[in-house]
Amino acid sequence: MGFSEQLKEMVASVDGAVACSVMGFDGIAVETHNAEIAMAQTADLELSNAWVEYSNLLQQLKKAAAENLKTGPISELSVNTEKVLTVMRMVNQDYFVVMGLLPTGNYGKARYVLRLGAPKLAKELV
Amino acid sequence: MGFSEQLKEMVASVDGAVACSVMGFDGIAVETHNAEIAMAQTADLELSNAWVEYSNLLQQLKKAAAENLKTGPISELSVNTEKVLTVMRMVNQDYFVVMGLLPTGNYGKARYVLRLGAPKLAKELV
Numbered sequence: 001m002g003f004s005e006q007l008k009e010m011v012a013s014v015d016g017a018v019a020c021s022v023m024g025f026d027g028i029a030v031e032t033h034n035a036e037i038a039m040a041q042t043a044d045l046e047l048s049n050a051w052v053e054y055s056n057l058l059q060q061l062k063k064a065a066a067e068n069l070k071t072g073p074i075s076e077l078s079v080n081t082e083k084v085l086t087v088m089r090m091v092n093q094d095y096f097v098v099m100g101l102l103p104t105g106n107y108g109k110a111r112y113v114l115r116l117g118a119p120k121l122a123k124e125l126v
Numbered sequence: 127m128g129f130s131e132q133l134k135e136m137v138a139s140v141d142g143a144v145a146c147s148v149m150g151f152d153g154i155a156v157e158t159h160n161a162e163i164a165m166a167q168t169a170d171l172e173l174s175n176a177w178v179e180y181s182n183l184l185q186q187l188k189k190a191a192a193e194n195l196k197t198g199p200i201s202e203l204s205v206n207t208e209k210v211l212t213v214m215r216m217v218n219q220d221y222f223v224v225m226g227l228l229p230t231g232n233y234g235k236a237r238y239v240l241r242l243g244a245p246k247l248a249k250e251l252v
Contacts, residue, residue: 050197053190057183061205064179071176072207079187081198108234 003124007033010097010113016105018042018084021098022091022121025059027052030095030125045084047100054079058088058096076111089114091122129250133159136223136239142231144168144210147224148217148247151185153178156221156251171210173226180205184214184222202237215240217248 001009007020011033018041021032029048058077065074077088080103087110088098097118099110127135133146137159144167147158155174184203191200203214206229213236214224223244225236 044196045198046196050195053187053195057187061179061183065207069176069179070170070172071212072171072209074205074207076204076206078202078204078206079200080202080204081191081200083198086197 003031003121004033006117006120006124007031007097010099010117011035014099014101014106014110014113016102017099017110018102018105019047019100021051022095022125023051023055023098024095025055025062027055041102042084042100047084047086050079050084050086051098051100054086054088054098055096062090076114078111085110087111087114089118091118092125095121095125097121129157129247130159132243132246132250133157133223136225136243137161140225140227140232140235140239142228143225143236144228144231145173145226147177148221148251149177149181149224150221151181151188153181167228168210168226173210173212176205176210176212177224177226180212180214180224181222188216202240204237211236213237213240215244217244218251221247221251223247 011017011020019034022030061074079086085101085107088096090096101110137143137146145160148156187200205212211227214222216222227236
């Protein structure tokens with residue numbers, strides 16, 4: 001199963017999920033799946049712009065964790081606003097997976113699905 | 127009820143919570159409550175250093191959200207590692223509340239307690 005199918009399955013398995021991407025820390029998406037049903041509700045949020053910003057922060061966090069902090073490597077980052085919840089999970093040293101969901105979406109399930117999905121995506125990224 | 131009591135109550139109500147602070151975006155804590163029982167397990171994590179780093183990121187995020195992003199103001203940020211989960215919630219324009227918990231702690235409860243606690247802390251900060 002390729003990226004596209006994996007991302008599609010991940011989006012389908014989380015209530016309220018609107019999009020899921022595999023991204024590099026440079027903010028460039030390798031692959032994205034958008035939930036069609038939710039696009040009308042979220043098009044004006046310009047999620048891809050937010051994700052570029054978040055990838056930059058995640059990159060900084062990763063660096064700080066490696067160089068200055070004693071809390072261990074970052075495994076997950078979540079940035080939530082009133083309009084959209086965003087969960088990011090590390091895939092490997094170069095990539096992470098990100099899912100956006102509606103505020104009413106199943107946040108716990110999103111975390112679970114990313115945790116399980118990240119190692120599978122890592123295998124594809126070799 | 128002052129800050130100190132509020133933070134103490136918040137820590138007490140979340141399984142696995144190790145500390146809770148009200149902090150400025152400059153990374154300076156106004157007040158902190160540490161759960162005594164957990165301190166031995168987390169002293170080597172140097173949480174206060176991590177929280178200074180996170181406050182810097184939260185500051186950047188707040189600025190980006192206000193200036194460049196269409197996803198709305200940041201309400202919550204969570205940075206999780208294998209050793210410690212950290213949930214931050216905006217209190218007002220100048221302060222946020224942060225809780226650290228063990229990876230086995232009740233993450234959902236921590237989010238809930240911060241969401242409910244933030245407006246109460248905001249009243250104290252006037």
